[in-house]
Amino acid sequence: KQEVTQIPAALSVPEGENLVLNCSFTDSAIYNLQWFRQDPGKGLTSLLLIQSSQREQTSGRLNASLDKSSGRSTLYIAASQPGDSATYLCGNYGQNFVFGPGTRLSVLP
């Protein structure tokens, strides 16, 4: 059964820093890699979707890349802002979605 890890578990940075969140899968059979944002007490908001034939996706200050050979994905956030503070989760859709536990990000003003 596929397992997903996310490193770091928590991260606190000053405003304006560029940062990288990591997601690793035990099984390199990655079909549909999706990054989500979750605010406290809320559902998950989809940020980026990398389909199996793609290597990266970009949306504004966010860039997600996928290395299927190593079973890893990274989410790059440029020029971080306090409004970016949230938990970020990655998920892989095989037969069904498998999610990581998330990285809790705090961006300090």
Added chain:
Amino acid sequence: DGGITQSPKYLFRKEGQNVTLSCEQNLNHDAMYWYRQDPGQGLRLIYYSQIVNDFQKGDIAEGYSVSREKKESFPLTVTSAQKNPTAFYLCATKGPGAQGSPLHFGNGTRLTVT
């Protein structure tokens, strides 16, 4: 405004009572999912449905039941057999295409059982 509506947002029940969580969608998606989220853990799949009148058990189905009588609705019942029901419950849908469309989530229902 297309989306997924989960109700209620907060739900309190006494131990031993069954409770039903609502999930309604107007995205016209065939696939619907129920997840449970506990602090410090990833989401765990309870049940899913790929089409009306059909559903499958996920990884932690014991103590839960679902129905899928309409495309728009996928209610989840937490029965008294669920040993630790207090959690945050999330409903999700997925559009057509086995792999190429994203998963969409509702805003969740927080269930507290005392």
